[in-house]
Amino acid sequence: MDQSVMASIVRLKAAAARPAGDLGALRQAIRKLEAGALEDAFGMVPFGVPGLDAALGGGLARGALHEIAATRESDIPAATGFGLALAFLAGSEQADRAAQRAVIWIAEDMALTESGLPYGPGLDAHGLPPERLITVAVAHSRDVLWAMEEALRSSAVGVVIGEVRGARLDLVATRRLTLAAAGHGALGLMLRAAPDPEASAAATRWIVGAAPSVLAHGPGPPRVHAQLTRNRRGHLGSWTLEWNADHERFTTHSQPVPAASVHRPARAAVA
Amino acid sequence: MRRGLTTGIVLAEARAMHPDLVTVPSDEAADARLLDALADMCQRYTPLVAVDPPHGILLDISGCAHLFGGEEALATDLTARLTRHGFVSRLAVAGTIGAAWAGARFAPALLDTDQEYDFLAPLPLAALRLKGATVAAMARVGLKRIGDILDLPRAPLAARFCVDLLRQLDRARGDEREPLNPLLPVAPYVADQPFHEPIAREEDVLRVVERLAARLETAMTARGHGARRIELMLFRTDGEVKRVAAGSSRPIRDPAAIRKLFVERLTALGDDLDPGFGFDLARLSVLNAERAPDEQIGLTGGEDNAALDLLVDRLSARLGPRRVTRLISHDSHLPECAAGTMPAQAMTAVALAPGWAAFRAFQTRAEAVPRPLRLLARPEPIEAMAGVPDGPPVRFSWRRASHRVVAAEGPERIEGAWWSEHDGPARDYFRVEDTEGHRFWVFRAGLYRDPDPNFEDDPVCEPDLQREMPRWFLHGMYG
Incomplete structure (x- = not known):
């Protein structure tokens, strides 16, 4: 038998004999290579909900793009609230409010007419100081993507929220935005009016709808039903989250729905 | 003119003289626009240009003429340019506005300094920019030329005719200063660049912007200034002038930063920046300059703010300042x-x-009710049904979808200021949640009321006025 063939057999045998833990480490290393060390370089935005953070590998990655789709058109305010809560959490580790990086909200005129303009007193009650926000209204849908990319590239911006209604979002567009976000670690959030089956380079994809709150002399703290339908780092799942603006954190009262083991296209998840 | 027609002639008379006459109604507004455009074109010679309606343009070329090879060369160039565009022009250069005005209309000439006296003497009195009545009154007593009044005693002249006569005379001779009222305020910093070969491509324009900005930077640094608002003027070969202005949120003087502003502006303009056959002159002027401290590097937070300003500037340049x-x-x-x-x-x-x-x-x-995250630009009317007159709605329909209210908080009454009539009736706001968990901010404008007893017996009063039903609106959405 040839010498080299012998050597490779020996190597394979050694590999087979290795404990399973090594395989896990190997997988982790591969995942790290795949997901890009870039995303990790800026840390995470934790939800503060243990099961959810575990699924995400610590929280929502900064320096990446995340898609938040409203279940239906009428759930856009709920999706907005979810996105703004994340925007708040992304800046919350800095105690000094003035030192927090800016939040840029970019939307088409049409979206603002249909779903309402950001309202300062309401944002403040939700937890996000209006001083941090810069709103950008654009006339054409393609300008949303342009403005998002510009904002994500800026080192002074912490969170970019883009309401993308009309523009077609393909792999190229989302990839561009992801690369832009990786530059300075801004959290990119894309608000969609409805789940989009199109392929996307976003790190996570959420479908968010309103959920009935716990009533006590009127409406209680807002609740949303958040469904994680794409996650590059772990398994998927579905949670009912309550945003507590006074304590400025998410809580969950229901157990997570057993996570779907396979990646389902967004459309299947809605049906 | 050649056929005996003059301005001011009656149309019927003109038609009697020439039955084949083609007439076009005069459009004074269009004439004024054309004059403004011509004045714009003249900006290439000097920043101090004023229009003198209906036919005149005044240029203050003090200190500018040598750039074009002297006054004579400038005059030739300007006349040639106007002729090329199909205008008949008459031009005079003089030390005072009055003398130049008289010259252009009665005896085109290029005057040297202190020649006004001799130049004006043989000209008719109308050259003094006087009212027709004054000229006619003077003609009656035999005063026809400017020379006739130059040596007359001033006081009787003013008493006999008008004070304006003496003032115009003084102004024409340079005894009284006359300010030019320029179209545009003179920019504190200006740099321009003529081209032998007209440029048309966007990249070329941007390269020129950067080169001009570098020249301005030197001047601004010397005085510790930075630009807040910059205008780029592009003079097209056919006489049209394109203006592109860009603003920045902090004083800047870095050529690369100025170029970046114009990258966005030119992209936003797109095809509106029609170069035609090219631009043969570009001018960059700083319209607003502010004190700018020398760059401070290393102070905490400063870099972040600078980066944010840069972003805001870029977005504003492309989308418009009111959109950011x-x-x-x-x-x-x-x-x-x-x-x-x-x-x-x-x-x-x-x-x-x-x-x-x-x-x-x-x-x-x-302790007001929390406000909604998103507010509609104007409240949208909804069909609502309330359980009790002053209570929250039990169900309502908005944008053709029906919502059943399961929880409500309120009312919070908000009334307009007492002195204002535009604020409408008092509003009772409620925060409501429907069966699916959507939350809305709705209000009732007006109150459910019993019919006013004072009006009930009044047969003249419309029944609607007696009992105006309150209307419901949806104003915002909660997250």
């Missing part, structure tokens, strides 16, 4: 007036803070 805004707080109870927007270029976060701090202080004291 910050939220401000107003001292008002009406929800749509309590918050507003300001162009982000005009405001820094630091300047915003006091307004919102005051709002928070008020909010904690007043």
Whole structure:
């Protein structure tokens, strides 16, 4: 038998004999290579909900793009609230409010007419100081993507929220935005009016709808039903989250729905 | 003219003289626009250009003529340019506006300094920019030329005719200063670049912008200034002038930064920047300059603010300053007036803070119902059904979808200021949640009331006025 063939057999045998833990480490290393060390370089935005953070590998990655789709058109305010809560959490580790990086909200005129303009007193009650926000209204849908990319590239911006209604979002567009976000670690959030089956380079994809709150002399703290339908780092799942603006954190009262083991296209998840 | 027609002739008379005459009604507004455009074109010679309606343009070429090879060369160039565009022009250069005006109309000439006296003497009195009546009155007593009055005693002249006569005479001779009223204020910093071969491509324009900005930088650094508003003027070969202005939220003088502003502006303009056969002159002027401290590097937070300003400038340049805004707080109870927007270029976060701090202080004291995340630009009418007259709606339909209310908080009554009639009736706001968990901010404008007893017996009064039904509106959505 040839010498080299012998050597490779020996190597394979050694590999087979290795404990399973090594395989896990190997997988982790591969995942790290795949997901890009870039995303990790800026840390995470934790939800503060243990099961959810575990699924995400610590929280929502900064320096990446995340898609938040409203279940239906009428759930856009709920999706907005979810996105703004994340925007708040992304800046919350800095105690000094003035030192927090800016939040840029970019939307088409049409979206603002249909779903309402950001309202300062309401944002403040939700937890996000209006001083941090810069709103950008654009006339054409393609300008949303342009403005998002510009904002994500800026080192002074912490969170970019883009309401993308009309523009077609393909792999190229989302990839561009992801690369832009990786530059300075801004959290990119894309608000969609409805789940989009199109392929996307976003790190996570959420479908968010309103959920009935716990009533006590009127409406209680807002609740949303958040469904994680794409996650590059772990398994998927579905949670009912309550945003507590006074304590400025998410809580969950229901157990997570057993996570779907396979990646389902967004459309299947809605049906 | 050649056929015996003059201006001011009656149309019927002209037609009698020439039955084949083609007449076109005069359009004074269009004439004025054309004159303005011509004045714009003349900006290439000097920044101090004024229009003198209906037919005149005044250029202050002091200190500019040598750039074109002297006054004579400048005059030739200007005449040639106007002729090329199909205009008949008459031009005079003189030390005073009055003499130049007279020259252009009665004896085109290029005057040297202190020649006004001799030049004016043989000209008719109409050359003094006088009213027709004054000229006619003087003609009656035999005064026809300017020379006739130059040596007359001044006081009787003023008493006999008008004071304006003496003033115009003094102005024409240079005894009294006459200011030029330029079309545009003179920019504190200007740099321009003529081209032998016209340029048309966007990249070329941008390269020129950077080169001109580098020249301005030297001048601005020397005086510690930076530019807040910059204008690029592009003179097209066919006489049209394109203006592109860009603003920045902090004084800048770095050529690369100025170029970046114009990259966005030119992209936004797109095809509107029609180069035609090319531009043969580009001018960059700083319209607003402010004191700019030398770059400070290394101070904490400074870099972040600078980066944010840069972003705001780029977005504003491309989309328009009014589209990039910050939220401000107003001292008002009406929800749509309590918050507003300001162009982000005009405001820094630091300047915003006091307004919102005051709002928070008020909010904690007043314990108002939380406000919605998104507010509709104007409240949308909804069909609502309330259980009790003053209570929240039980169900309502909005945008053709029906919502059943399961929880409500309120009412919070908001009334307009007593002195204002535009604020409408009192509003009762409710925060409601429907079966699916959507939350809305709805209000009832007006109150359910019994018919006013004072009106009930009045047969003249419309029944609607007697019992005006309150209407329901949806104003905002909660997250």
